[in-house]
Amino acid sequence: MDQKTTVTLLELAAKSLLNNEPAAIHALDEIPRDLFVPLFNAAFLGGHKTMLTAMVRVWPFHCLRIGSLNTRESYYDILEAMIDGLQMLPAQNSSSWGPRLRILDLRRDPDCKTICSEIGTAFPFCFKSCLYSQHSILKIEEAQHSVMCLGIGNSRSEPQSAQEPMELLVDISLNSTLRTEQFLSFLCSKIQQNFGSLHVCCKNLQIDRMSGHKSILQFLDLGCIDHPEMDQANLSEVLTLLARVIHLYSLNLYNIPFKNYKRRNFISFLLCLGRLDNLQELSLSFFCLTNQLHKLLRVVPRQLDTLYLPYCSLSNRDVTVLSQSSQATHLRLLSLSNNHFFSEVYEPFQTLLEKVSTLQHLEINNCMITDSTLSAILPTLSHCTHLHFLSFAFNPITMPVLKSLLQHLTSLMKLKYVIYPAPLHCYVEGNFHDSLDRQKLAEVQAQFQAMLHGAQRDNMKWSICSK
Ligand SMILES: [Zn+2]
Ligand SMILES: [Zn+2]
Known part of the structure; x- marks a missing residue:
């Protein structure tokens, strides 16, 4: 029997199990491990929330990701059902059977499989685990390992948590809708219940009007964020966030009003940008930069490959500066849409095009x-x-x-x-x-x-x- 036929048979078995959901839930302790992934996929696609909760509870692999799966059910309903199934495992849970879930990844990712392949059961590894937070599995286990290596007696070290550390990876959008608020309060209560053992890791954080969301931001480890998007915040709020992030790959800011480039906040903003050594994507919309782009380009890293500057009131001088910058030679994606620099002369843009030999994506909408x-x-x-x-x-x-x-x-x-x-x-x-x-x-x-x-x-x- 070839692999394709086996997969089809497992999928068929999963679908028929879901025809009698109560019996299937009852049988979860008995079914073979190979059936879990196809059964999970079928339950997710069909929006079987009770089944999803039950499956997360007894998931026999190290990680579980929704990846490319989609459903017609409300996204938040499905997420809550899965988070509901999370149960903290007792420390030293070494049995190779039974629940083993440590990393629940609720982010949509078209290139992701449901589980990582398990190279060895003794050292399960997840490609998506958190690398930064002090509360991540990696950092906690490193700390425990160095305590053991140093031979520090248990009596003198901090008491070990009774529970295995766990990670919940989720993208969060703070958009003030009622359903989002309900989800966030559900998430906060889960963090509080499992304080110290559950790390909620948010890499993509969208914030619409920052002032309304200060409480949830206290619950998150902002050091994990690598793709923040902020809409309608003031520059001092942006600075508050940037002061706590370390590893940004991209920064998206929309509608950040400020009036004076000489003011302390703009200078502090440039200083913060200068610290973001890993930054590859910078998107600033409605960010008035007339004749100021040189200040920005002086601080952003050379390897920046995506630059979106729509509605930034860019002048010809700014385009000239961009064409002469070291970043221009690395750009792959560029948007200069909704800037009217063409109304003067086109030569700076032509020079820019000559310089950006790597360019794959160009937007120049509404540039006159x-x-x-x-x-x-x-x-x-x-x-x-x-x-x-x-x-x-x-x-x-x-x-x-x-x-x-x-x-x-x-x-x-x-x-x-x-x-x-x-x-x-x-x-x-x-x-x-x-x-x-x-x-x-x-x-x-x-x-x-x-x-x-x-x-x-x-x-x-x-x-x-x-x-
Ligand atoms: Zn994994
Ligand atoms: Zn994290």
Whole structure:
């Protein structure tokens, strides 16, 4: 029997078990370990909450992750059902059978399997376990190990916890909705009940209006965060968070109002950014940076590969500075959308394009790019051989220039997605801000499709952006 047939049989067995959920829950202690993963997948997809709670309670592997699984049930209902099943195991739980769960990973991740392969039962290892918090399994076990190695007697060391340390990995979005608030209070009570043994590890934290969420932030170890997103906070609140993070890979800030670049808060913000040695992605939206970008580029690490600066009121001077920066040579993703630097001259942007030979993703939507500007930068753009995605919607461009662009870009074999603006003749009154003529739009799309087909680039998708 080949492996594929075995998998199918296990899946069938799992589905038939779920037809009688009470009996299946009753039989969880008896069923073979190989059946747990397919049964869990089927229970998750079908939204069998009672089953999920029961399965987490007796999970016979070191870790459990939801990975790419999806369900039509409410996401929070499913998470709560699973967290409900978490039970702290007594310390020295060495039996190879029975419950062994130590790491419950409730983050959605398309590339993740339900469990890590178990190399040896004596040293179970999880690829996703926390590396930073003092309350992580890794750090607690390291501490216990060094106590043992130093031969410190148990009587003199701190009493060992009666429970095995556990980790719950979860992405948290603080968005003030009632359901989110209920989930967070459920999570806080779980942390309190298992104080010291359960580490809730949040790497992706989204905060919408920070002032309303101070209590949950006290429960989290902010040192674990590596991808924070903050919307509508003031700069001093951002600084409070940044002072407690250590290992950021990305930082997303939206709508952070501040008025004076000479003020202490902006200088402190730059100092905080300068400490983030691992930072690879920086996204600042509605962050007024006119003629200030050089200060930012002076402090962010050289290896930064993603820079999103929409609505930052960037000037030509800022684009010039970016083109001359050491970061420009490493950028893979760049968004300069909703900045109107093109209304002056295009040369700084052209120099930037020449410099960013690694660029894969470029967004220049709503930058007031005109026919003459686009024609001028086209030769440089068609040398961006790594480009995979290009979006330049909401710019006033005519059909002949769009056609010429398409003809030039079909030679970029890695380019797969292009989002282009409705050409000017599609606007009802010929006015860029008027409503669009749907019939004309459809004709444009058909023409572009035919041109792509003619150029043998059916694998390239051109989408018109019509609001
Ligand atoms: Zn794992
Ligand atoms: Zn952690």
